[in-house]
Amino acid sequence: MFSFDQIIHFALLYSPLSFEDISDRLAEKHPKVVFVLGGPGSGKGTQCEKIVQHFGYTHLSAGDLLRAEKNSGSENGIMIQNMMNEGKIVPSEVTIKLLQKAMLDSGNDKFLIDGFPRNEENRAAFEALTKIEPEFVLYFNCPEKEMERRILNRNQGREDDNIETIRKRFKVFLESSLPVIEYYKGKGKVREIDAAKPVEEVFEEVKDIFNPKIPKVPKDENVEGRCMCCAIL
Numbered sequence: 001m002f003s004f005d006q007i008i009h010f011a012l013l014y015s016p017l018s019f020e021d022i023s024d025r026l027a028e029k030h031p032k033v034v035f036v037l038g039g040p041g042s043g044k045g046t047q048c049e050k051i052v053q054h055f056g057y058t059h060l061s062a063g064d065l066l067r068a069e070k071n072s073g074s075e076n077g078i079m080i081q082n083m084m085n086e087g088k089i090v091p092s093e094v095t096i097k098l099l100q101k102a103m104l105d106s107g108n109d110k111f112l113i114d115g116f117p118r119n120e121e122n123r124a125a126f127e128a129l130t131k132i133e134p135e136f137v138l139y140f141n142c143p144e145k146e147m148e149r150r151i152l153n154r155n156q157g158r159e160d161d162n163i164e165t166i167r168k169r170f171k172v173f174l175e176s177s178l179p180v181i182e183y184y185k186g187k188g189k190v191r192e193i194d195a196a197k198p199v200e201e202v203f204e205e206v207k208d209i210f211n212p213k214i215p216k217v218p219k220d221e222n223v224e225g226r227c228m229c230c231a232i233l
């Protein structure tokens with residue numbers, strides 16, 4: 001027997017549901033979304049894996065979804081491959097549809113959306129189509145030299161991990177992605193992390209963001225008869 005989520009997945013894959021249908025189904029879930037941004041090689045994927053283990057989110061990497069779509073032999077495959085090899089941003093409707101399908105497919109309602117929105121078009125289209133506002137934006141800030149060193153040592157067989165494409169990806173990040181981070185800074189939504197440190201140290205900072213320290217009421221304190229604001233020390 002298929003689960004409800006599997007049935008939804010097949011329906012989305014094999015029937016031409018419109019953006020409106022998919023958006024309506026997604027809206028019913030009231031999903032909680034965190035955008036995870038940062039330059040190429042800043043450690044977004046690495047930290048997302050750890051957040052998933054500790055905080056129960058589902059990790060959706062826009063780049064990974066596009067790579068899977070390209071490898072599936074879809075009609076958009078060649079276009080995606082060409083864009084990725086040039087470090088360019090794929091048209092938003094392709095990426096957003098993949099993200100929406102993956103969100104519905106997951107059965108979860110908490111998502112880390114990694115590497116998206118990458119430019120103003122991504123941001124505005126996602127907002128218009130899904131009506132989802134991110135809880136916050138996690139921004140991994142890392143110097144370019146360190147990102148370059150990490151990517152050149154990554155060895156995951158990614159076609160775009162060559163020095164020529166890496167330079168193009170850095171340029172696109174500076175010109176198109178940083179303005180999106182500035183936009184969310186203006187809305188007070190950016191949580192910036194120093195990503196140049198070792199993985200575990202970066203994650204200590206990340207944990208504090210997902211698990212903010214709440215002042216505790218000492219166990220032996222007699223709080224009877226006091227209002228709640230006085231009882232919290």
Ligand SMILES: Nc1ncnc2c1ncn2[C@@H]1O[C@H](COP(=O)(O)OP(=O)(O)OP(=O)(O)O)[C@@H](O)[C@H]1O
Nearest residue numbers: 039040041042043044045046150154197198199202
């Ligand atoms: N804090 C860190 N210190 C040293 N190496 C790291 C750190 N974080 C990640 N790495 C390594 O750097 C490489 C890039 O990391 P990762 O794939 O997580 O980056 P990313 O931001 O997702 O990159 P991309 O945008 O290209 O997908 C990986 O080989 C990873 O193991």
Ligand SMILES: Nc1ccn([C@@H]2O[C@H](COP(=O)(O)O)[C@@H](O)[C@H]2O)c(=O)n1
Nearest residue numbers: 062063083084087088089090115116118
């Ligand atoms: N919103 C996005 C995200 C990614 N891409 C393309 O995928 C490439 C790899 O992305 P990573 O996050 O895995 O580094 C990226 O260079 C773009 O070509 C995109 O188009 N839109």
Ligand SMILES: [Mg+2]
Nearest residue numbers: 044045061063
């Ligand atoms: Mg990644």
